[in-house]
Amino acid sequence: MLKQSRSRRNKFGKFTPQILILFAVACTLVMLIISNASADQSGTPNIQFDSQVFDFGTVDEGARINHTFKVANKGDGTLKIVDAYASCGCTTPKFAKKILEPGETTDLFVTVDTSMKQNAVTKTLNVSSNDPKRPIVEIALKMFVRNQHKGLTEGAKAKILTDENCTSCHVARGVGEFGIKLYVADCAMCHGPKGEGESGPPLIGPYDNAVYYDHMKNILTNGSKKTNAMPGFGGAAGGPLAQKQIDSLLTYLKDLSAKRMNKK
Template sequence: MKKIFTILPLLFLLCACSAEQPKPPADAAQIAFDHEEFDFGHVAEGIELEHKFKIFNRGTQPLQIFKAYSTCGCTVPTLPKTLLQPGESTTLTVQLDTSMKQDQVTKTVDVSSDDPDKPLVILSLSMDVENRHKALAEHSKAKFLTDAKCINCHVLQGVGLFGEELYKSDCAMCHGDDAQGGVGPCLVRDYSDPELKKHIWQVTAYGSKRKITMPGFLADAGGPLAKEQVDSIVEYLSHLEQKK
């Protein structure tokens, strides 16, 4: 009996020691970054920013990076090397355009690879963009909204939509979800005034006179919308006034 009680503590000690020992590295690729988040701090509107992330292969097998991408056209990642041998590294460069942005902004870059433990890593870039109404650069005209790098976020989401859905896709980002204003002015007004209703339609269709912050969304003005879609936006806004 004494032998049993003597052996049990020894077994417990052996188990504890073996549990504390680190597991040997898996025979696989292992992606790692020097950092996964970066804050640019306070920046001006209408400028190009750049930041670099270093990517490592800490594993024992080659690491295949499938893609580094962003859903926003203003955020462009460039990856010169997609296959890393064990111990190798590469640099991911991200360029970001602050045009038509203001206040706190966060953009992300997704990096996918064949790392079995971390197949997707989301890198984050944040900044505090100066209010563009205070310092709008000449090159930051409203046409940027329909340029190739901005069209996915500012235009394509509203294709085929009408009324409230179209407003929330193409207009809310500047005028607010409830149309109470944001980057753009408040659009909750008295639409019983036919002149006001006509003015809102004209600006939505053809843009503001100075074309600084508001582009023309009508197809005739180079925009993506049909006349019926512009009509539906103004009709939706007039209903907001009635609910007020």
């Protein structure tokens, strides 16, 4: 029994150096892999665009227009694009791919729906990535929309209240809101943050005048007969607002107008 025990220890001990060598080699390989991975991760991505501003020039209202931006990784680390966030639901961005190794490029496809737009319009995109120096890059798309709302059908007029891209800006954000919060959510995008007018007409006026007040109430509730760009927001006209919400908008606009007129 003693000889067998020594024999096994000797036999086992005979291969110990080889096992240790194999173990050492395996450890070295693991360390090299970790080292290489760390080296790759230590590189710095650098996001670059062929242009950060594109001007479509003059376009017709109601058209869907497209542009493709070229995006490159000019750094020495992997670029990971998180996403592109549009300022409005009418602007739809899409990347061909979002992970770029050093030297690689990709396309950013952008579509803009010009329905309900008029005159000079600028839409923006915020592109976020893991670039440490420029984690967010703003892209601007400019255009001048002519023939504003000319020949717009009743179906197209209702688009602002039915199309998902439109309702995300003009309806969804104002659900359950009143007064200034409702105005900022649903109206400010077209009529300006202070009612001074932008793509839509100004809303500052003599709301103390009963005729003017009723006129504006009718437009908010039932829509404008002069332009298809303004559908009725009242429930009876198929809109999303209750009468109390429309009344709260009129109260806010009346107070806002009084303050503006007093400043003059």
